[in-house]
Amino acid sequence: MQIIKSISELRTALQNRSHGRTVGLVPTMGNLHEGHLELAKHCRDRCDIVVASVFVNPKQFGEAEDFSDYPRTLEDDADLLAAAGTDYVFAPTDDAMYPGGHASATNISVTTLSSELCGEHRPGHFDGVATVVTKLFNIVMPDMAFFGEKDWQQLTILSRMVADLNMPIQVIGVPTVRAPDGLALSSRNQYLSEEERQQAPVLYRTLMDIVHALQAGATSFDRLEHTARVALRSAGFEVDYVSIRHADTLAPATEEDQHYRVLAAAHLGKARLIDNVGLDLR
Numbered sequence: 001m002q003i004i005k006s007i008s009e010l011r012t013a014l015q016n017r018s019h020g021r022t023v024g025l026v027p028t029m030g031n032l033h034e035g036h037l038e039l040a041k042h043c044r045d046r047c048d049i050v051v052a053s054v055f056v057n058p059k060q061f062g063e064a065e066d067f068s069d070y071p072r073t074l075e076d077d078a079d080l081l082a083a084a085g086t087d088y089v090f091a092p093t094d095d096a097m098y099p100g101g102h103a104s105a106t107n108i109s110v111t112t113l114s115s116e117l118c119g120e121h122r123p124g125h126f127d128g129v130a131t132v133v134t135k136l137f138n139i140v141m142p143d144m145a146f147f148g149e150k151d152w153q154q155l156t157i158l159s160r161m162v163a164d165l166n167m168p169i170q171v172i173g174v175p176t177v178r179a180p181d182g183l184a185l186s187s188r189n190q191y192l193s194e195e196e197r198q199q200a201p202v203l204y205r206t207l208m209d210i211v212h213a214l215q216a217g218a219t220s221f222d223r224l225e226h227t228a229r230v231a232l233r234s235a236g237f238e239v240d241y242v243s244i245r246h247a248d249t250l251a252p253a254t255e256e257d258q259h260y261r262v263l264a265a266a267h268l269g270k271a272r273l274i275d276n277v278g279l280d281l282r
Contacts, residue, residue, distance in 0.1 A: 001082040003074075003089045007139050010090050014049070021048035025142035026086075027133060030054040031071040033175040035185040037084045042174050044085035051140050052081050053090040059102040069267030071187070090140070097135060108134045110157045111212040112163070113250060117153050118265055118274065121240045129154055130161050137169060145169055150176040150184045152261055156250055176275075178204070184275045191271035200268055202235040207277045208260045210244065214279055215231065219255045221251040228264070237266040249279055258282045 004010045010231035014023060022045030026039045043050045054077050078089050098105050107127050113119075114126035139143070147155050159171045177185045182198075182204035192200055206228045213224055220243045227241040244253040247261040263276040 001078070001086055001089065003078055003091055005091050005093065007092065007096055009274045010051075010088065010139060013088060014051070014157065017163075018049055022143045023047060023049045023051060023140065025136065025140045025145045025195070026052040027147070028052060028054055028077075029070065029143065029187070030077045031073050031187040031190075032077045032080050033177075033187060034102070035148055035150065037080055038177050039148060039174050040081055040084035040086055042172070043144070043146045046172075047144055050086045051087075051088045051090055051142065052086045053092075053136055053140075054078075055090075055092055055097060055132070055136075057097075057102075057128060057132040059098070059105065059131055060095060062122055062124065065122075066188075068248055069211075071190075084226050090136075097132065102128075105131065106197045107131055108161065110161050111161060113153070113157045116250065117241055117243060117245075118264060119153070121265065126154065126157050130157060133158055134161070134165075137167060142169060143217075144172055146172050146174055148176060149278075150275065152263060153250065156248075182208075184273075186273065187269050188273070193269055196236075196269045196271070198236045199236055199273075200273060203232065203237065203264060203266060203273055203275050204270075204277070206231050206242070207262050207264055207275060210242075211260075211277050211279050214244075214260060214262075214281070221253050232264070232266050237268050240265040240272075254276070266269065 025041035026043050056070050056075055058067055068241050074091055081089055108130040109127045110130055119126050120183050155173045162171050181201040183201045210224050224240045229239045232239050242264040245261050246257050247259040253260055258281040260279040261276050265274045
């Protein structure tokens with residue numbers, strides 16, 4: 001496996017190797033866990049060449065968020081990615097990705113989808129994600145790109161962006177990897193204290209309570225969301241949202257829908273946790 005920090009060097013390497021072969025991309029911000037490695041393994045299974053990017057993207061962090069504190073662990077990340085079968089780790093500098101500075105960089109915005117749910121609570125976040133992913137797509141020119149379903153809104157936005165901009169890339173969602181107690185794996189879980197880590201799985205269990213209610217025929221979506229918010233607050237969470245949506249469009253759920261996604265974001269101590277669970281009634 002090779003670690004490359006130069007855009008031109010990566011392009012040259014891929015041009016020399018990729019003729020007639022499929023290239024897969026796994027975009028990450030590093031500080032990897034088993035969920036990231038599952039993306040790399042899926043990419044390895046489906047593509048001839050695996051590229052994983054490690055870049056903490058300043059454009060997707062708000063002013064009061066944890067950009068400066070976000071762990072940079074490239075050496076450890078590279079070892080893990082090598083074990084998962086990665087061919088190239090692309091680890092560019094901020095200057096390489098944003099030569100004129102990220103604040104004044106051209107912005108990619110997937111309207112409507114980016115302003116709801118997490119977008120409402122993290123203004124500009126998804127513009128930052130869409131922009132950096134577009135740049136990575138232009139640099140790597142992959143045939144496939146792999147993203148975790150834990151970030152369901154992000155996955156939906158990027159799928160829409162690729163379709164709208166006619167990018168010849170297949171966006172592939174990989175199921176959420178969970179700890180044995182149900183907590184979705186996340187780099188930000190390390191912000192949890194020992195006591196908070198014991199409480200954190202309540203988020204997943206609360207979403208599953210909604211899923212079970214929907215399976216039983218419940219259609220009072222507002223009431224289900226309210227009950228879930230109350231349960232989470234009682235468990236010590238500060239809730240951003242709990243929402244039942246159409247899984248593909250992220251429009252608010254209706255009784256006619258059969259394909260749901262139940263999404264939530266909530267703070268527990270220093271950690272902002274997100275999770276979602278799907279339900280297909282067809």
